[in-house]
Amino acid sequence: MSQTYLDEGRVMKFAVMGGTGLIGSQVVKNLNAAGHEAVPHSQSTGVDVISGQGVDEAVAGADVVVNLTNSPTFDEASPAFFQTSMDNLLAAAQKAGVGHFVILSIVGVDQVPELDYYRAKTLQEEILAAGPIPYSIVRATQFMEFMESVLSWTADSDTVRLPATPIQPIAAKDVAAAVAEVAAGTPLRGIRNIAGPEIFPLDELGRITLSHKGDDRPVVIDPTAGMFAAVKGDVLTDMDAHLAATRYADWLS
Template sequence: MKITVIGGTGLIGSRLVTALRGAGHEVVAASLSGGVDLTTGAGLDAALAGAHTVVDVTNSPTFDSASGDFFRTTTGNLLAAGERAGVRHQVALSIVGVDRVPQLDYYRAKTLQEDLLKQGPIPYSIVRATQFFEFVDAVLSWTADDTTVRLPSTPLRPIAAAEVVEALAEVATGRPLDGTLDIAGPDVLPLDELGRLTLTARRDLRAVVTDEGAGPFALVEGDALTGGPAVRTARTRYGAWLGARS
């Protein structure tokens, strides 16, 4: 099967390309650095030529209100190019609970991306994942200074990027879901506790202060980001993943 991975050089995309090629598929790793520009459509027709499936793992360059315009434009260009190329399956990576957090610009933008895919002309699948283990350090940096990290107790259910890749590869090589698959890590952890686990493992002496108003995750209500009863549970626990890297 020929598969084009849009965003094929990023954290998820590069691993997905490797996994799909290892399984014997013909894979095009499309990226801005390789001349494929989703915002203008440049290079898309060539990247999608002959592809059965397209997987979109791109990200907006900003997380503010401009992200809505980004996903509106890029998804429209990708769907149009896919239709011209005869693509039979469009796959997109999204976020568990994204439609339950309209307070965040970026989450509204990702919901828009999902809606455009659902309304598009090509059979589709959406893989929604919880927050990646690999992004926890970045999340802590948003509300940190030299001595403290301020975090709300928002419940999260983080997941290893490797297991997100496994799910994407499975969906990309299967029949279109015309629906959504939710995947999450095995443990629900309050963000402030996640911060303490991380700093301890890093031997970072800064204190985590619970602050229910700190950072964007403070806007999340209840358990919106942990997944419902149908969520697929991944294997790797955050503590074990941290320990292997410390």
């Protein structure tokens, strides 16, 4: 397909896979509000990126595919999910003449090979970059919306155990805005990092979150606790990224 569809003023058609989820639903809303035609696709709409059911139909006629589907698990099964889903989506997108393919990934994802899920997301990036379609990768820091889940992994009725891993939380609405902006632009043929405006040790972020909820459990620093224990140094942060405006305290309130 020619790149003329990127000319300013032209209404573009977007197939947003995973378009009913936390980020996807907001990406669809943002693109449609900008005057484009963005259609959400997911298992609930009859599209299965693993079996391939409905994928060709979902991608047909699209200028841009935005793939926000995610592995149902974070374990050793996750690489197979991304391999199969990307193979199916790229084949369908190439057949349909799609001119731009966008995925959402994680800041520092290739620096944490100890984590199955991070290796899987790195594989997804590599498949896209090696594929036949002009592409963009948006890497985001950890979502503010996921903090409660992070706390629950290593909490009991008395204490919450967290490592002091540096985290730079970003609001989902800011992630969605960045993904929509990149998707509507010229393919990056590379990576754009986006991040929240502040860095916290994860244990401090835990204390702030619990205090806001009126939860008086103490947070104990435990360098072996939870998924982020595998992270070395500050690889999940990037103050040189495109920084979003929303601060964590403002998001909490």
